[in-house]
Amino acid sequence: MSEVNIFASATRKKVRFDHKGSISIEELWDLKLADLKSVYQSLTAQLTKDGGEDNIFGDTGKSKEEIEKAELLSLKIEIVKQIAAVKKEENDARDKEAANKALTQKILGIKAKRADAALLDASDEELDAILKDLES
Numbered sequence: 001m002s003e004v005n006i007f008a009s010a011t012r013k014k015v016r017f018d019h020k021g022s023i024s025i026e027e028l029w030d031l032k033l034a035d036l037k038s039v040y041q042s043l044t045a046q047l048t049k050d051g052g053e054d055n056i057f058g059d060t061g062k063s064k065e066e067i068e069k070a071e072l073l074s075l076k077i078e079i080v081k082q083i084a085a086v087k088k089e090e091n092d093a094r095d096k097e098a099a100n101k102a103l104t105q106k107i108l109g110i111k112a113k114r115a116d117a118a119l120l121d122a123s124d125e126e127l128d129a130i131l132k133d134l135e136s
Helices: 003-012 033-049 052-056 064-121 124-135
Strands: none
Touching: 003 064, 033 064
């Protein structure tokens, strides 16, 4: 099932998730990855406990209600996985941006120190010429 289809299906079914009460799909986006992992683990444990994995594959020994419950749990699991993947991507991008910014600042600091060193090594005549250029 595609990302759009799972979210469309879940919103039509008014799916709710157990996390410190009942929360909506929209509220899943506000959770930290660790909390999403907790929701995911709870759902997969419930699916396994109910024998839901068999229901997904058409085990005919299960009732229609049991099969629907397993399908709903599977839908919830897919939603949590999709949201977690997006949030992880966003976190990784933020981390990379922060690392790039820190490296940029470090490089600019090194360049400034080198420029200062170059000025320290310049003769008085060279410094006078630089001052004259700055005044004009």
